[in-house]
Amino acid sequence: MSGTASNPPNGEFQAVTNDGAVLRTVVQGEGPDLLLVSGLGGTAAFWDDIAATFARSFRVIRFDQRGIGPSTRGSAACTIERLAQDCQTVLDTAGSERAVLLGHSTGGCIGQTLARLVPERLDGLILSGSWLKQNRYMAALFDTRLAILDQHPRAYAATATLMAYPPAWLEAHWQVYEAALAKAPETAEEKQTVRERIAALHAFDGSEWAASLPMPILILGARDDMIVPAFLQDQLSSAMPGARKTMLESGGHFFPISRPDAFTANVAEWIGEL
Template sequence: MTAFGVTTDDGAHLLAAREGAGPPLVLVSGLGGTAAFWRPVVAALAGEAEVITFSQRGIAGSGLGSHPVTIDRLADDVAAVMAAAGVARATVIGHSTGGCMVQALARRAPERVARLGLSGTWLAPSRFMTALFTTRRRILASDPDAYAALAALSSYPPGWLEENFATYEAAVDTAPRCASARRVVDERIGALLSFDGRSGLDALAMPALIIGAQDDMVVPAFLQRGLAAALPHARFVMLSGGGHFFPRTRTADFADAVRALMASD
């Protein structure tokens, strides 16, 4: 693995890494924003691709910069990471909020996105997600440990979490307890609640993958079906289980879907 830094036009310093060899594959994480989310996927695919990951602004040692956090701003950060890595065009995959970011990147700079992966994400706000994240935002303000516990409990299948309970404990240990950390998460929740990708769908003409899990309780399966209806040319994979964090709990299945996307023209 080779670590590198990226400085954006508003002064955010992003911590990034590249690993493996082959065609470039950029992985963009969700609300948590850490490169570490992708460790199992990087291990599965680094023998077949040059995998690029990064921790997003304000997260895991990456600086915030001066601009407000919006999905478009975060999409520009993805482009900045690619430029710093010397990658003009890549397969780009985003999970959850990261899926909103890569949709925005594909609309704003389609020449950078050879293939588009939309994992556990959505096209437009739903009443369920609006209610869920508004509630999570309120919990964050008053009890960050409860916020972190709820996020872990709702993102993993119960049986998987029972067998891997250290994952839950680590999530609570890293709860956003200080005011600045809570502010970063709150601003990111505001950004995801404001995202609506229904305009500019014509720009998403590149080969695409939509992947979800039937038991996802954070970004439910009906939202993946909505994406598939909006992008009828995309390959659509619905896993029978895996929860919201299926790239981690169903890594082999996720990696197989990514391989199929990377092989598509």
């Protein structure tokens, strides 16, 4: 396995994969290990606010995925399985033998795949705003987003943000929209990273093995999510006998950010019952 057996102190460190990607990793808090895996954006910063809440009860591990922010790209093809293997490298380097994995959106696909590859490493799996396999709605949505990316990166960032939050919440937190535009994927390298990550999620299909995942599973969603609609959490639930499904009435796709109290309470309560 990649990484070291030592348990690093809280703070930042680098996890190096077997194909040379260097992944910026952050650890904070004490307690059972909780690995946070973000979605298409791939940033550790997605979890900034709620990680501080989780760190009161857990040892929280999060990281910038390959090719995102300060994390380098490495030489391997970007697939969901490769991104899951990166999670294993992060756990190894953090000295974590077992953890609960909380994956949001694309991070949930990554989590499902890690659960298939090394089920013995996960005490539990939380799938937040995620899905089981490709569907026509998401294919059309992400193909449209790719077309916008090629023509106007700031419009790509704008439409993604406008769709990700409830309108009233975004109006009251307009700095979130402005920050997203400031980080729009403008360079050729940034655009290519987005394209290959979207291609990876297009190819993901967990339907053949979802029912065999042995660990406890929690499925979280929001009924007003326009990016990963609620019917996809229903599909996940049907494919995973014994999984618990909890749906928030509102919050949009980024309900971990727009509904942090409800989100963290549901996660902490479920982990506490394991």
